[in-house]
Amino acid sequence: MKTKTTSAQIAGMLRDRFTRLDWAGWVASPGSRCAPLVLAFRELEAPNQVLLDERSAAHWALGAAIATGKPAFAVCTSGTAALNFAPAVAEAFYQQVALLVVTADRPAALIDNGQGQSIRQERIFDDHLVGKGLLNLEQTLEWNAAVVDQALASLRFGPVHLNVPMAEPLYDLIPAAESGSAESVLPAAHSSLWPSLELPAWLVSARRPLLVLGQWSPFWGDSLPLIRELARKGWMIAAEPLSQLPSDATEQLEDTLELGLPDLDAVVSIGGAWVAKNAKAKLKGCRHWVIGPRDPLPDLFGSVLSRSYAHPYDALKLLAAEAPDLGSSWAPRRRPAPASEGWQDMAVHRAIAQKISSGWDLHWGNSTPIRYANFLWGQDLFAPGIRHFGNRGVSGIDGITSTALGAMWASQRPTILVTGELSFLYDGGAGLAFDALPALKVVVVNNQGGQIFQWIEGPRASGLLDRNFGFRHRRSVSASAENQGFSYRSAGNRVELEAAWPLFMSDSGPAVLELFTDPDASEKAWKGRFGA
DSSP, X not given: OOOXXXXXXXXXXXXXXXXXXXXXXXXXXXXXXXXXXXXXXTTSXXXXXXXXXXXXXXXXXXXXXXXXXXXXXXXXXXXXXXXXXXXXXXXXXXXXXXXXXXXXEOOGGXXXXXXXXXXXOTTTTGGGOSEXXXXXXXXXXHHHHHHHHXXXXXXXXXXXXXXXXXXXXXXXXXXXXXXXXXXXXXOOOGGGGSOOOOOXXXXXXXXXXXXXXXXXXXXXXXXXXXXXXXXXXXXXXEEOGGGOSOGGGSXXXXXXXXXXXXXXXXXXXXXXXXXXXXXXXXXXXSOEEEEESSSOOOOTTSOEEEEEEOOHHHHHHHHHHHSOOOSSOOOOOOOOOOOOOSSSHHHHHHHHHTTOOTTOEEEEOTTHHHXXXXXXXXXXXXOTTOEEEEOTTTOOSTTHHHHHHHHHHHHOOOEEEEEEHHHHHHTTTTTOBSSOOOOOEEEEEEOSSXXXXXSSHHHHHHTOIIIIISOOOOOOSHHHHHHXXXXXXXXXXXXXXXXXXXXXXXXXXXXXXXXXXXXXXXXXXXXXXXXX
C-alpha cells in the first residue's frame, strides 16, 4: 500500500532520535512486522538481547532500567505480542521506572479487516503510561518525528508507549543516520521539573512525626545523610530493605508495630511502595503528607492532608533541612531474634541473608521472599553495601526472573535472586534468550505451593487452600531451569546447603539452587516469629 511516509523512513527517524539517549539496553522478540525497527536499532551502541517471549523481554528491559538508572526499551511485532508487554508496563508505572515499549502495528486501514496479527493496540496501555506516541504512515516524517520527541520527553518516572504502524515492504534498506550531534530529548533533572516545595504548617507544629521511606532507586541520590539528620532532630524513621538504607539507620516497619508504636501526630511518606501491610492499618487516620514525582500519590491511611509533587531526593533534602529540631535524637529499636530451629523457610532465608557479601545486587521475589527479607533486615543480618530490589510496584509474580536477568545483563554487577518455585515456573521464558545469559545466581525456595496463603485465615477456612489458592504440588524447577540454560543444584537440609553453596556461587554461568522446605514447618516458624 502507498503511504506518505515509508516504514524504512520511520525506522531510520526513530534510530536517530534514540541515538540522543543513553540507553541501558534494548530487548526484542522475533517477528516480521517489527523488522524495519530492529534493522534500524541494531545500529545503536546500546546492548541488545533477543528473547523468545515478549512478556520476559519487557521484564528484561525493566530490569535493565532499574539496575542502571537509565531508560531501556523493548520492541515487538504486532498483535497479541504487544499485549504481553502489559505486566512490565504496569510494574514500570507503579515502580516509576523509565521503560519504553515500541510496538509494531499494521497500518490503520488494515485493523479489523481480517488481517493476521492485528488488534486494536493503540491504546492498550493507556491507563499505565506517563507518555505515548502514535505514529502514522499517512503523515509526514516531520510530523512523526515531533510525536516521537514529545513522547520521549516524558520518559522519566514511568513507561512510555510508541505504537509504530509498519507497511510492506518491511526489509528495505534503512536510510543512513543523520550526521552531526543532537541534544538529548530527556527532560532536565530534579527541581526544575516541579514547583517549589514547602513544609505544611501542620507538619511544622508536629511533635511526634514519622518518616516512611518507601522503595528507593539508588540513582535518586544518597538518602543516608539526610535520614541521619532527621533522626538527630528527633524524627522516627521507618524503612525496609528496598529503601536502600542500612538497617541500623531506621526502624523496620513491622518492628515498629510489635515494639509499640508511639502516639504519632504526623506521617510523611516519600519513595515507592512498602510491604508492611499491618503498618498501613496501624497508621490509619494519622495526618499524612505524601510526596512523589507524579500521580498517583496514594492515600495510604485515609487521612492525607497534603499532596506534593517533587523528586524524592529533593523532598527528603528539604525535609532534613527545614524540619524543626524536636530537642531529642531518635535511635531505632531492635526486637530479639527468634530461634530458628530445624529446616524451614525462615531458617533458609536467614542462612542466605548471612551468605551474601557487600557489593552484590539482591533481587527478591514477591509473596513470601520479600517478607522474609523485611523481617531479617530488621535484625541487621545483611551485610552493608547490598542493593535490594523487588517488583513491588504491582507486587505480582510476573517476570521476577526476567527482571533480575535484565538487571545483571545491563549493570554487569554480581546479582542473586531469591524467589519461590511458583514464581520461577511462572516466568519460564526468562532464560530463552538468543545470546548467552548473564551469570545470575537464583535461589529457589520450594515450599510446595503458595506459602503466603497459609499465613492468612480466609483461604484455609474456605476448604480450597491447597487447590485454588496455595496450588499445593510436588514439582521441582529442575527441568525448567535446565531448559532455560541454568545449571542446577538442590538441597533438602542444612548440611546439603553448606555443601552446595560454594559450588553454586562459583559457577561461571547462570545457576539455580533449589532448596526444598516443609510448608507446615515453615508456616509455624513464620507465625511464631514474634514469640521468642
